[in-house]
Amino acid sequence: MPRRSLHLSGTDGAGLRAALGDLRAELGLSAAFPPAVLAEAEQAAAHPRPLPNGVDATDLPLFTLAPPGAPGPDRAVYPERRPGGFRVYLAVADLNAFVVPGGALDTETHRRAVTVDLPDGRVPLHPDVLGEGAAALLPDRDRPALLHQLDLDEFGELVFTDVRRAVVRSRARLEPAAVQRELDSGAAEEPLTLLRDIGLLRQEVEEARGGISLDAPEQRIVPHGHGGYALEYRVPLPVETWYAQIALLTGTAAAGLMLAAGTGILRTRPAAPDGAVGRLRRVARALGVEWPHGTSYAEVVRSRSPARRAPAGPAGEVPTAAGTAVPPHHAAFLLECTGLLRGAGYTAFDGDPPGPAAVRHAALADDYAHCTAPLRRLVDRYTGELCLAAAEGAEPPEWVRAALPALPAEMARGAARADAAERGAADLVRTAVLRGRVGEVFDGWVVEVHPDTPTRGTVQLREPAVSGPVDAGPHASGLPLGGPLRVRLAAAGPGRTPPRFTPA
Secondary structure (H helix, E strand, C coil), X not given: CCCCEEEECCCCCHHHHHHHHHHHHHHCCCCCCCHHHHHHHHHHHHCCCCCCCCEECCCCCCEEECCCCCCCXXXXXXXXXXXXXXXXXXXXXXXXXXXXXXXXXXXXXXXXXXXEEECCEEECCCCHHHHHHHCCCCECCEEEEEEEEEEXXXXXXXXXXXXXXXXXXXXXXXXXXHHHHHHHHCCCCHHHHHHHHHHHHHHHHHHHCCCCCXXXXXXXXXXXXXXXXXXXXXXXXHHHHHHHHHHHHHHHHHHHHHHHHXXXXXXXXXXXXXXXXXXXXXXXXXXXXXXXXXXXXXXXXXXXXHHHCCCCCCCCCEECCCCCEECHHHHHHHHHHHHHHCCXXXXXXECCCCCHHHHEECCCCEECXXXXXXXXXXXXXXXXXXXXXXXXXXXXXXXXXXXXXXXXXXXXXXHXXXXXXXXXXXXXXXXXXXXXXCCCEEEEEEEEECCCCCCEEEEXXXXXXXXXXXXXXXXXXXXXXXXXXXXXXXXXCCCCCCCEEEEX
């Protein structure tokens, strides 16, 4: 699922950075690696393991797409035309050239499971000598990869998939804003126009089957006033969502391969719990986001997605390099939508595949697997090997099969740490934005009421677009769920103290 992306921008933010440091310590998150792990990673970077059956695919003009400052890329793409449709090559970094099963590095990645993102930096899954260096698909460097071939018909439907081990060489690391400008001006070369065309077709396929992929904005924390902070948003460009559609396509193809072979691990997600959509409706109302009667959650999210809307917009909207825009409170609404996609996990199987109800990803309305981000997720290293074996009609390696039963729990522990970091960072951001405003009165909307204590709940502000707990006190009759409420900020920091409100 998409996570809230939070970044400190344009300020040293000493106080906020100190609080984030406390959060890291509390959660046991450290970017540092044990000496034995670093030594093994440095040795592997200098001398990757030779892997069998690799083909030379350095003639493919692959490219990566990433904004400035993004981590080392773990996938590269090249689309082309074929008779009756399209062909997409997606190269994914092959970490098994660097990680020895049972070694110190392997053990550490199983402990971490995922990269954890915080506003002041990452806690990476792999040491930078690999994640930002030898394993990353950097331009003009030969790299070991798993090369996925995805053949589509003229409507964007998948008709054939293959996976093979290969050596690849990315030709360029392109910035999304520059690519979007080329596409908008008509100056883009065919691989980029095909990326757009295929991305748009895949969005139509997704919508037709009832799926929804969320284009969550990135929040930036910027200085405001005298020692205070404000929130700005960077919304994904259309080309970024089209690039993401290729990754989603690869994940559905991987799921199909593993299900057919009878051994694999899928990304699964149940339907949203009762009440979740109702809460989101109240958040939309609080933020002034239109939700017409009878319109589904998926339709509302698509209508708010900047990548699916026409350019231009009224003053005050957040512009993108492509000219599309989204109002700040709409960006806040899209971030709230990420909460509806929680509850995802992994289902491993070896033998008879589980039934459709057990493996379906409810948000995507399809079978799906994580396989395109092995620098950020442990499970992708295993999924890649399982897909390779399935495509070759071979048995999976024994070290992969032996690890399968424990992988869902390992990934769940890693996700729990990432979730805790995200929640803690969000609390810190809310506190920072409201710093110095204790005693002020705000217009809010009650979006949640505690089931056992109707005088306690959650209030959503429109300006600034943050939420926090509200307590009407023991003598009040209750909070007006779904209704407006003027609230007074009772507390907001310093440090880790989250904002608290009382009725004004």
